[in-house]
Structures are given as C-alpha cells and as structure tokens.
Amino acid sequence: MARYTPPPQSKIGQMIDVIVLLILSIGALYIPLWLGLAGSAKTPLTADNPTWESLGQNPTMVERWNQLGFADPASAHDMITARFDYSFTWGAMALMVVVIAGYFALMLRLSEKEYREVIDEKFERR
C-alpha cells in the first residue's frame, strides 16, 4: 500500500478548524440553556400558610433550618417542596438509547476503518 502523505494546512485553515470546533462545543452547552430546555427544573409546590408540620419537618430539622437562617416555614417552603419530575415517556427513553448506541456504533465502525489503514501502513514497512 502506498504511503499516505497528508496535505500541508495553511495557517488560516488551521484557525478555521479551531473556530469551527469552538462554535460547536460552546453551542452544545449554551443552546439548551438559551432555549430554556435545560433540565434540572425543580418546581416547588404551592401552599398557603405552610407550617413546619405540613412540610413534614420534625423538631430537629426545624432547629437546623433556624440555624441556617430560615426563621419561618414560609421562607424554607420553596426549597423544601421543590422536586424533580422523574416522569418520562418510553419514547424519549428509546430516543436516548438509539442516540447513544448509534453514536458508539458509528464511531467504532469508522475508527476500525481508519485503524486498519494505520496498521497496514505501519507494519508493512517493517
């Protein structure tokens, strides 16, 4: 097999490559944030005139809340009742499995192709 000689890359080409990579990576984190799709949305329940009892707090917990600066139940209410929503649809779950499994399958396939080239070239010349 003939030895592969890569084309030289110009300074500008190098810079463009870095910029492309940067845009993609910053986009991956910030697009969910901008669209407001980012998870972790914990929503507190609404309740009128909460008491420590109605929030399910025993005396030791109340004492700790006071020590932390939450003097009355109303101030700690939002933090105590905030819960994640773990309900999910099986469709979304299937999508996740497909995306992750597909990603690894794609990557291993293409890697294997490139790897065979590397090994052929490396060990042929010995």
Add this chain to the structure above:
Amino acid sequence: MADFDITSPTMDGIASHGTKVGLARVLGPAHVWALGVGIVLVGEYMGWNFAVGKGGAYAALIACWFAGILYSCVAMIDSEVTSTVAAAGGQYTQAKHIVGPLMAFNVGLYLVFAYTMLEAGNAITLGYLISEAARMTAGVTDLDQRPFIILSIMFLAWLNFRGVLATLTFNLVITAFAFCAILVLFFASAPWSADSPLAHAELMSGQAALPYGWIGVLAAMHFGLWFYLGIEGTTQAAEEVRSPARSLPFGTLAGIMTLLIAATLTWYICVGFLPWEYLGDGVNGAVAPLFSAAQMTGSNFLIIVLGVGTLFATLASANGCINDASRAWFSMGRDHYLPQWFGAVHPKYRTPYRSIIFLVPIALIFALGAPLDQVITFSILSGLLGYTFMPINIILFRRKWPLDTIKRGYVHPFHPIPAIVLLALCSLTYFAVFLGYGTQLIAMVSFYIVVSLWFHFWRYRFVKRADQFTMPWPKPKGY
C-alpha cells in the same frame, strides 16, 4: 527539519533546547497521587450534594458506593493500559493505539471538556467562597465575584505555564491539606459521643428517608460520579513521570482508596448536619456542603479550616484540570488531529504552553456564563462517555495484544469482569442523567456525533497514518 547548527543560539543540538524539545520527566508517584486526588477532592467539597437533591440522603450514599465500584474498575483498567501506553495524551493515546483514530479524537475531546468544565465549576465555587468570606467578615453582600474567578484561572494557568514540577508540588501540599481538613471536621464532630451535633436518625426519618422512592437512588448516580470524577487524569502525566510503569498504577490506585475514604466521611458529616433539602440544593442552598457543615458547628476554627480546605480543593482541582486538559489538547495537536500549532513545547519550561493559553478563555466563558449544575453535568457527561470507552478499550487491548505478547507494568485481575461491571454501571448512569437532564444528554451526544463526522470526513486528511502508532509493539492479532 534541519538537524542542528552549532553556531545557532537556539538549535545548537545541546541540552534541552537542542534540536528537540519534549516534556520534562521530573515527577514521582506522590505527584501522580496529588494530580489524581487533587482534581477529584473538590468533588467532596462541592457538587456531590446535587445527588442528595436528586434522591435524598440514603440515595446519595448508595450512589457514592456504586460510583466507587465504577471508579475502582476505571482505575484498574486504566492502570493496566497506561502502564504500557505511557504518553501525555492518556486515554487519547490509548484509544489511538487500541481502537482507532476517530475514537481517539472523541476521547481527546472528552478529556478536554470534562477537565475544562470541571475547572470552570471550580472557579464558580471559588467565587462563591470569596463572596461568602466577604459577607462573613465585613458584611459585604454585593461583592463582584468575577475578578476572583478570573484571577484563580489566570494564576493557575500561569503556574502551569511555568513548569510541571512546581505545579504539582503545589498541588501535593494543598491537596494534603484539604484531605486533612475533612478528617479534622469528622473528628471534631465526635460521632462516637452522645452529645455529638450529628443527628442522622432525626434528619433522615419520615419523608426524608427516600423522598423519591427507589427511582431517586438511580437518579442520584448522576452526581454520584462527582465524588471521584477525574481520578483517571493521572495518566495524563505519563510523559512527565520518571518511571511511568511503576508510578502511574501506584499513584492511581492509592488515589482511588483515598477518595473512597474521603467520600464516605464527607457524606456522613454533611448528612448529619444539614436537612437534605438544603444540602441537595447546590445553587441556592449548600454550594459548598462541607463548609456549610462547618458553619453549623459554630466553631470559628472549623469554619476557617474548612473554608481554607474548600479554597485549596478548588485550586488543586482547577490546577490539575489545566494540567490534564492542556496535555490532551497538546497531544492531539502533536498528531495533527488538531492544528499542529498546538503541539509546541516551551523550550525553557518544557510545558505545552500554547495549549495552556488557548484553554484559558474557554474555561472563562463557562465559568462566568453558566450555572454550576449545568457546568458539572457537562463535565460528568464527557467523563461518562470516557468511562464507556474504557471497557471497549480493555477488551480490545487484551484481544489484540494478549498477556504474553507485550510487557505490562500492571495486570488487572478478573478480566473481563471489571469491564462488564463498568459497562453496566455506565448504562445505569446514562439513565440517571436522563432523569432530569435528558436534554443536555441528547445535546451533548449530538455534538459528539457532528464533531465525529467533521473529523472523519475533513480533519483526518491532515493526519499521517502510520506515524500515529508510536509504541514499539508487535502487530496486533487479527490484522
């Protein structure tokens, strides 16, 4: 390239700035421990408590131990491969030799993003800590955190720029302090005495036991990783360690043991001091849980020790992250996976200086612009993808080069059980991330798919084929 010219001041063929410059081999096993534990220990000082928020206190402990198993597998697998493939790229170089170039490119990016995001998370915590100090000492409530965030990143980048030995010796000192601070708080809260301020039974009763039921335990695995994330970074020091085949397995395995102790103690202390709802809210509640626990004791001495401990832990971690991320970026540049411009070594300080500088603004963008749990999730996901790669890696490694074909510095026991356990725990963690942070998971994997296609169809043309395979190994079986 021209060999050398004795009359030239820069290419005289003598000493370190002769015709070739490489990274300096100056580190011992203690530095490897400091690099590994230093990066991770901050996970006990902040971030792990989101696991409490996702499933409650018991869930966090179960997650902590399952993640402990996951990381023990990671450490064993990593130790075996890296005692053989000793290069600055760490897992990136392993992937390149064992799985293939595209996998290697992805692994390199996992490393860079996991560490850069972790670094950003550290800087955010440091900013919080400084503002808290200002509030407690002078009642200042409107402190601008930005200069302190920027200063921490700039200072550590500068330290890294100036040389690896000073950087990691600094890490050794502050990591040891931060670890001792956890022990001090544990003994000071005297869990064996009757009037101990720890109130596990009361704080974990009723609705607080398992607030989400068992699905919460699963969901908590997401942030359970945070107790240990980054221990695999020890391999990045491979080109700078004096005796990699011995030091790397030793430093890594000692590191994971240290962390198992620190993680369990941390959980025990914090859960005994704080109501889980407060502890689990790492944004508005306990940003730095060990520090919050120290505040609950009311002892000024403990507040100062744990405050300094938190500060040191964030610095040690950010420091190690800059070190590791830049090594990975540098290695990819050296192989032309990224522009070769990044593959430069500073002739005097012997550090990958261009990579170090380049990653500074990226860390700043995320440290100044994104909320802590998002940054952490980004880091965890990159890490998780990396751990999913490891079982594939070790299985192929043993298949292509069976034990009797090349010499290994360390051989991990019970193959392939650790690989299978690791893969199973990774799948579980994907599901845990999916609960509550599904959008980020999909966004992140989509990013890696797009980048992979970009690499395969465009970037790879600039890479020399055979030159990537640098280890003096025989031809792999089956090729």
Add this chain to the structure above:
Amino acid sequence: MWTFLEYAAWAASAAFALHMIYDWYKTDTTYSEDVLTSSREGEIEAMTEQHKM
C-alpha cells in the same frame, strides 16, 4: 477593604495574563517553529523500553 481586593484581583489577573502573553511572544519569535513542535510521542519508550517478553 473588599473593594480594594477586587481591584487587586483585576490587576493581578492582568499581570499574569500579560506575562504569559509576553513570554509566549518572546518564545515564538526566538525559536523556530520546527524546534518548538519537535516533540514526538513515544520517543523515550522507543529508546529505553522493550515491550517484548
């Protein structure tokens, strides 16, 4: 006091940044690109370690 510390932090960040940029510039202009990018992976292994059994 804290206002002063804020300014000090800005100043120190700038100093570290400038020093790195200055040193980077100096290094890049003193040494040729060939020398700077002459590091190769696995060179030491090739010389000192025999991965044969």
